[in-house]
Amino acid sequence: MALSLNSMTYFSSPKLPSKTLSLRSPAAYMASTLHTTSKEAENLKKPYCPPREVHIQVTHSMPTQKVEIFKSLEGWAEQNILVYLKPVEKCWQPQDFLPDPESEGFYEQVKELREKSKEIPDDYFVVLVGDMITEEALPTYQTMLNTLDGVRDETGASLTSWARWTRAWTAEENRHGDLLNKYLYLSGRVDMKQIERTIQYLIGSGMDPKTENNPYLGFIYTSFQERATFISHGNTARLAKEHGDMKLAQICGTIASDERRHETAYTKIVEKLFEIDPDGTVMALADMMRKKISMPAHLMYDGQDDTLFEHFSSVAQRLGVYTAKDYADILEFLVGRWDIEKLTGLSGEGHKAQDFVCSLSSRIRRLEERVQGRAKQVSTVPFSWLFSREIKV
Numbered sequence: 001m002a003l004s005l006n007s008m009t010y011f012s013s014p015k016l017p018s019k020t021l022s023l024r025s026p027a028a029y030m031a032s033t034l035h036t037t038s039k040e041a042e043n044l045k046k047p048y049c050p051p052r053e054v055h056i057q058v059t060h061s062m063p064t065q066k067v068e069i070f071k072s073l074e075g076w077a078e079q080n081i082l083v084y085l086k087p088v089e090k091c092w093q094p095q096d097f098l099p100d101p102e103s104e105g106f107y108e109q110v111k112e113l114r115e116k117s118k119e120i121p122d123d124y125f126v127v128l129v130g131d132m133i134t135e136e137a138l139p140t141y142q143t144m145l146n147t148l149d150g151v152r153d154e155t156g157a158s159l160t161s162w163a164r165w166t167r168a169w170t171a172e173e174n175r176h177g178d179l180l181n182k183y184l185y186l187s188g189r190v191d192m193k194q195i196e197r198t199i200q201y202l203i204g205s206g207m208d209p210k211t212e213n214n215p216y217l218g219f220i221y222t223s224f225q226e227r228a229t230f231i232s233h234g235n236t237a238r239l240a241k242e243h244g245d246m247k248l249a250q251i252c253g254t255i256a257s258d259e260r261r262h263e264t265a266y267t268k269i270v271e272k273l274f275e276i277d278p279d280g281t282v283m284a285l286a287d288m289m290r291k292k293i294s295m296p297a298h299l300m301y302d303g304q305d306d307t308l309f310e311h312f313s314s315v316a317q318r319l320g321v322y323t324a325k326d327y328a329d330i331l332e333f334l335v336g337r338w339d340i341e342k343l344t345g346l347s348g349e350g351h352k353a354q355d356f357v358c359s360l361s362s363r364i365r366r367l368e369e370r371v372q373g374r375a376k377q378v379s380t381v382p383f384s385w386l387f388s389r390e391i392k393v
């Protein structure tokens with residue numbers, strides 16, 4: 001998971017669905033709105049539809065003959081990618097970091113966790129909650145991987161290396177949202193029902209990574225995202241430590257190290273694609289960067305705030321958990337990791353793509369400096385996740 005940036009448009013905000021007529025009876029509607037806000041009441045009038053819809057979507061952009069590349073890489077993936085998975089017995093589990101409900105000291109451990117969490121400011125919790133919600137929308141990410149031509153899990157239990165990777169990756173990732181969710185529940189600092197609603201809305205909306213069923217685009221996207229999550233969880237770990245909560249720092253740091261391992265695997269797949277098809281891969285990278293890497297939770301909604309994701313991103317940017325500079329840094333890192341500047345034998349289009357991606361991070365930095373140079377309006381917004389307390393964005 002990661003965030004987007006409020007100061008630079010790295011994602012588009014799809015429009016809310018147009019107003020629809022209520023399918024509920026007036027009596028039922030009145031009864032159910034007794035304890036709701038006007039925004040929630042308005043939502044209750046709508047028949048079910050995703051709160052965020054993406055209307056322009058490109059599908060199957062990879063030429064069909066290229067599917068063969070991925071089929072031919074089955075053995076390679078077995079030897080070179082599956083090795084980045086950890087055997088279950090050697091994996092950490094959320095319970096390793098949480099009070100043990102069977103132990104005599106359970107209540108004492110919970111008390112200690114809650115005491116520590118009191119030292120942490122609200123804006124940190126906004127970011128941690130946003131990170132947790134992003135992790136909890138994991139069904140969407142597994143779906144996204146299974147949209148990719150040539151590597152999707154055709155049966156749900158397919159024995160191809162690609163399918164085994166996707167399932168095991170999902171299983172590893174599943175612990176992230178689980179651990180953060182349980183920690184936040186025990187902390188008593190946040191409105192769990194609002195958070196749970198946001199998760200339900202988000203999974204219902206899906207995501208639009210603009211990867212077009214194309215595994216070139218898909219693996220570039222996941223390379224970028226895994227690094228982005230490594231950075232943001234690493235920063236929430238650092239901040240937790242600064243606030244004196246070593247346990248929370250350990251939780252975030254442990255998740256960050258998983259993200260790093262996943263990043264290594266995905267970047268290795270893309271490295272292989274550069275070896276086999278440098279022209280096609282550099283053009284895919286340029287395409288992905290022109291479209292901008294949208295963040296996994298960009299369709300986030302809590303039933304109240306129509307610009308929740310922007311507000312969450314803004315707090316993350318202000319706290320330095322994930323910033324415009326990080327976006328540029330990730331791109332620069334990937335350009336170096338895949339040795340893009342040294343690619344040879346490219347077509348005219350390939351050369352253009354190479355030039356574009358090699359100069360992009362410095363252009364993003366310049367743009368960001370200009371944005372930072374402008375006087376920023378300070379405002380606060382209520383976050384339902386924190387019982388509608390006002391948070392500076």
Ligand SMILES: [Fe+2]
Pocket residue numbers: 001135173176229259
């Ligand atoms: Fe994760």
Ligand SMILES: [Fe+2]
Pocket residue numbers: 001173225226229259262
């Ligand atoms: Fe991840």
